[in-house]
Amino acid sequence: MEKTRDSLAYLMPLINCVNSECAEYMERGGTGHVIFALPWFITWYSHVLDDLSVILxxxxxxxxxxxxxxIYVAAEIVNYYADEVLSKNCEMSCLHQYLSYLPTEIDENTWEEIIKRALYLFENHPPDTLENLNHEWKIKCEYIEHSSNKFITRQTFNKNNNYYNHQSLSKKPSILSRVAFWGVTIAIGGLAIYVWNQAQLLDSSKYISLGDFLNQFYPT
Structure with a gap:
């Protein structure tokens, strides 16, 4: 099983070699572990294919x-359908489902083209060069992880800013409503005093000033 795991570890470096954009997209989408390709490798694709002539x-x-x-064939399968991969949502469930059943959609002529490309890839990047490709891929993965963390942090920061801005805006109407309430109260009180004083013109002892009126609410 360890040998299988180590062999599968070369798939993403090879995909990155032939199509770096697709490799990065898959890594960001959570399919960089290449579990989708496990049955391809251990059964030589017979587990996912029904066409006996293609299997043979x-x-x-x-x-x-x-x-x-x-593994070289798997890399060229992904490369051949890179446009379709990039058109999927960049998240694991969507990409994994599509990639898992991808070989079932390949016709016989396309298989021949993929095999031709895989042989060419093998000649240009033989197994003894895969460790170098793997090293380059690990460096790229660190960059992808770092940039993803920065994006998540930025999203969180913006979310918090939006929250505090919302809180600040929600407080402003509260303050304004209080000012408006007391303004209306004072205006009504002043009008009531004026009407009372006009009605009591004959008796000056019953006059009420605005200060006396407010003292009834805020005694000193």
């Missing part, structure tokens, strides 16, 4: 090739 064609290739050839 792949078996012929893998029997006479390096044991990592299924």
């Amino acid at each position: 064609r792949l078996y012929d290739l893998f029997i006479v090739s390096h044991y990592l050839m299924p």
Whole structure:
């Protein structure tokens, strides 16, 4: 199982080699662990294919090739359908589901093209160069993780700012409403005093000033 895991670890570096944009998209979408390709590798694609002629064609290739050839084929499958991968939502459930069943959508002629590309990729990046590709990919993954964390932090910061701005705005109407309330109260009180004083013109002892009126609410 460890050998299988180590072999699968070369898939993303190879995808990054032939299509760095797609590799980064997959990593950001949570499919960089390449679990989708596990049955491809351990069953030589027979687990996901129904066409016997295609299965036999792949078996012929893998029997006479390096044991990592299924990984090279997997890299070229993803590369061939990179546009479709990039059109999916960048999240694990969506990408994993699409990638898992991707081989079932490939016709016989397309398989021949993918095999041709895989052989070319093998010639240009043989197994003894994969460690270097893997090292480059790990560095890129660190950058992707760092940039993703910065994006999450920025989102959180903006969310908090929006919250505090909302809180600040929500307090302003409260203050304004209090000022308006007391303004109306004083105006009504002043009007009431005026009417009372006009009615009591004959008896000056019953006059009420605005100060006396307010003292009834705020005694000193």
